[in-house]
Amino acid sequence: MVAPAVVFDIDGVLRLGERAVEGAPKMIERLRQLEIPHLFLSNTSSSPQKVSDNLKTSLGIDMDRNQFVVSHSPFAELLAPFQGSTDPLLVVGIDKQSAADVRNLYNIPNAIGAGELFEALPSDSVPSLAPKHCQRSGPVAESMASSRFAGIVVMADSDNWTRDIQLVLDALRFGGRCSPAQIKTWLDAGGDDKQQHIPIFFANPDFVYGAAHPSPRLTQGAFRAAVETLFERATGKHLDVTQVGKPSAISYRYAATLLGTQSSVDHDKVYMIGDNPESDIRGANGAGWVSCLVRTGIGARVDVDALPVEDRPRLVFPTVVEAVQHIIDEVSR
Numbered sequence: 172m173v174a175p176a177v178v179f180d181i182d183g184v185l186r187l188g189e190r191a192v193e194g195a196p197k198m199i200e201r202l203r204q205l206e207i208p209h210l211f212l213s214n215t216s217s218s219p220q221k222v223s224d225n226l227k228t229s230l231g232i233d234m235d236r237n238q239f240v241v242s243h244s245p246f247a248e249l250l251a252p253f254q255g256s257t258d259p260l261l262v263v264g265i266d267k268q269s270a271a272d273v274r275n276l277y278n279i280p281n282a283i284g285a286g287e288l289f290e291a292l293p294s295d296s297v298p299s300l301a302p303k304h305c306q307r308s309g310p311v312a313e314s315m316a317s318s319r320f321a322g323i324v325v326m327a328d329s330d331n332w333t334r335d336i337q338l339v340l341d342a343l344r345f346g347g348r349c350s351p352a353q354i355k356t357w358l359d360a361g362g363d364d365k366q367q368h369i370p371i372f373f374a375n376p377d378f379v380y381g382a383a384h385p386s387p388r389l390t391q392g393a394f395r396a397a398v399e400t401l402f403e404r405a406t407g408k409h410l411d412v413t414q415v416g417k418p419s420a421i422s423y424r425y426a427a428t429l430l431g432t433q434s435s436v437d438h439d440k441v442y443m444i445g446d447n448p449e450s451d452i453r454g455a456n457g458a459g460w461v462s463c464l465v466r467t468g469i470g471a472r473v474d475v476d477a478l479p480v481e482d483r484p485r486l487v488f489p490t491v492v493e494a495v496q497h498i499i500d501e502v503s504r
């Protein structure tokens with residue numbers, strides 16, 4: 172029998188802050204007992220293992236980390252061409268952690284974080300940071316500084332916009348180079364700095380996210396807007412980017428493939444349960460899934476009738492409990 176499947180957003184759907192939505196753990200348990208395939212699709216920049224551990228703490232149930240798709244999960248396919256390349260990838264995000272994630276999760280042993288690269292470069296690479304900069308020396312630092320990057324990966328929120336925007340623009344415009352000496356040689360040889368020379372990948376398209384702060388905080392989509400604007404200002408050209416994460420079609424295709432490997436799934440009957448029309452619902456509609464909006468999290472304040480057609484949910488439920496009950500009823504009908 173071809174089975175339906177369920178894809179859950181996490182925050183605002185299964186938990187509110189650290190607290191589980193009432194009845195949510197029991198509904199996940201029922202899906203398991205009925206052997207209905209299900210996945211968790213989130214725009215977080217943590218690793219699937221961390222999200223799984225975290226959800227275990229809030230919901231009290233053990234879940235396989237292979238059931239988690241995070242914002243950067245599609246990099247497993249997109250970064251595969253860089254595996255084995257002698258030219259490293261430049262990684263923006265939380266210093267050391269994000270580069271380590273690219274190395275470990277996506278098997279790119281020579282990924283370098285923007286922070287560690289900056290330490291290896293001369294102070295005038297980012298003049299406003301020069302007073303606090305102390306250049307590292309030695310063969311490792313020298314080899315890092317002279318890298319010619321094959322591409323740029325924005326894995327998480329930049330922990331230093333000033334530094335990261337400068338290094339990203341340098342690598343994009345100077346053929347993957349960030350060291351002043353190498354840039355000079357390249358320019359002297361006639362390099363064209365009005366072009367994009369290497370690809371750039373962004374993990375999470377969200378412009379802001381809701382945190383404890385009274386006003387939403389800027390996140391990776393805002394960093395992308397800054398890089399695009401400044402690249403265009405510097406070169407007069409549009410920046411080509413590869414964006415993954417909800418609502419990108421790439422992330423939904425990736426989740427669909429993963430569901431397909433779990434069992435024989437009817438892709439017309441994949442239910443996406445989310446609280447955010449602009450990401451969960453838009454992506455699900457684009458993928459041809461059954462989009463379900465819940466009235467918890469962001470969904471509590473949404474005026475469905477005022478939404479643009481691409482963000483309009485097929486079904487609306489008070490909480491995830493009623494949504495899953497509806498799906499179980501459909502299956503047993």
Ligand SMILES: [Mg+2]
Nearest residue numbers: 180182183446
């Ligand atoms: Mg959400």
